[in-house]
Amino acid sequence: MPTRGQRRANERRRAKEASRNVPVSSIKLPDGPKISFNYNDPDLLVRTGPLIKATWGVPSAHAEALRAAGKPVPAPVAGLMLIDTGASRTAIAQAVVQELSLKQVGMGYTLGAGGKHTNPIVAALLTVTIEVRPGVTGSIQSDQPVMAIPELDKAISPGELVLENYPTRVIGLLGRDFLRHVTFVYDGQLARFEIAVHHKSMPDRTDEITADIT
Amino acid sequence: MTLEEEQRAFEAQLDSLRAGHEGQFVLFKDGAPADFFEGHAAAFRAGIERFGLEAAFLVAEVTKIRPTPISVSWQLGIMFAD
Numbered sequence: 279m280p281t282r283g284q285r286r287a288n289e290r291r292r293a294k295e296a297s298r299n300v301p302v303s304s305i306k307l308p309d310g311p312k313i314s315f316n317y318n319d320p321d322l323l324v325r326t327g328p329l330i331k332a333t334w335g336v337p338s339a340h341a342e343a344l345r346a347a348g349k350p351v352p353a354p355v356a357g358l359m360l361i362d363t364g365a366s367r368t369a370i371a372q373a374v375v376q377e378l379s380l381k382q383v384g385m386g387y388t389l390g391a392g393g394k395h396t397n398p399i400v401a402a403l404l405t406v407t408i409e410v411r412p413g414v415t416g417s418i419q420s421d422q423p424v425m426a427i428p429e430l431d432k433a434i435s436p437g438e439l440v441l442e443n444y445p446t447r448v449i450g451l452l453g454r455d456f457l458r459h460v461t462f463v464y465d466g467q468l469a470r471f472e473i474a475v476h477h478k479s480m481p482d483r484t485d486e487i488t489a490d491i492t
Numbered sequence: 493m494t495l496e497e498e499q500r501a502f503e504a505q506l507d508s509l510r511a512g513h514e515g516q517f518v519l520f521k522d523g524a525p526a527d528f529f530e531g532h533a534a535a536f537r538a539g540i541e542r543f544g545l546e547a548a549f550l551v552a553e554v555t556k557i558r559p560t561p562i563s564v565s566w567q568l569g570i571m572f573a574d
Contacts, residue, residue: 281515281530283514283515337533337536337537338537339533339536339537339540339541340536340540340545342540343540343544343545344545347545362563364561364563365561365562365563366560366561366562367560367562369562369563381536381540381545382495383495383536383539383549383550383551383552384495384499384502384550384551384552385495385496385499387557387559388559388560388561388562389559389560389561394559397562399552401532401536401551421532421533421536422532422533423532423536423551425562427562451562451563453563
């Protein structure tokens, strides 16, 4: 099994070869799991940004420890993640960290208007809803360290976006560490976006794709 | 030790840790590396199993620390500007 360093080196080599031969304009979404959303209104997409359904939960090791201690495992928190190409890392709203009592495992350093800041890094389980094939939804999961951002769910709002039987609360940002594993097509003119997920390249994914046939 | 103290100790030793473990994830406890892993999830699981859920332990990638904006638009206050 290749080490993390070898895997990264292979990915860099493949990307270099691909960029030599394929202009960006000709890139097609590969087959496989997808995430897509049609906003039907270009201005709505401008106002809300590209949002996808996801949940945050406690990682499996954390859940097992809670069960072993006879304590309840918090239910996952569902909401929307904003795809943010301006973010280097995936981030979680601090309010969700508190709801789930996620464990802090370090501190991350960020640059902001006031200089260098520190933010908690917590261990969390991210579950993203995907379309396995037309008409069949499923999910992919990843245990990962994420940075907590205070006030995120209060400061940003998906505005008038209404989803049937689904909370429109923004629970985090999907940054370039997520985008590293997908092909993302954003069509502002047609008010839609589509993502093909290269899930096998995701680190610490907890399982293969799970399909929820409804 | 508190998590802040573990973090300071990890950062103080980072250069020497990088020499042999660049790109790996360290489980760090009581001011010293307890073990190294290929992924964060494995390191976190080992931390829970060895030290318990309530203990302060650090899990971090052994790599150069580079402060970056969480999100450029978030930090500039223009993410949902009218």
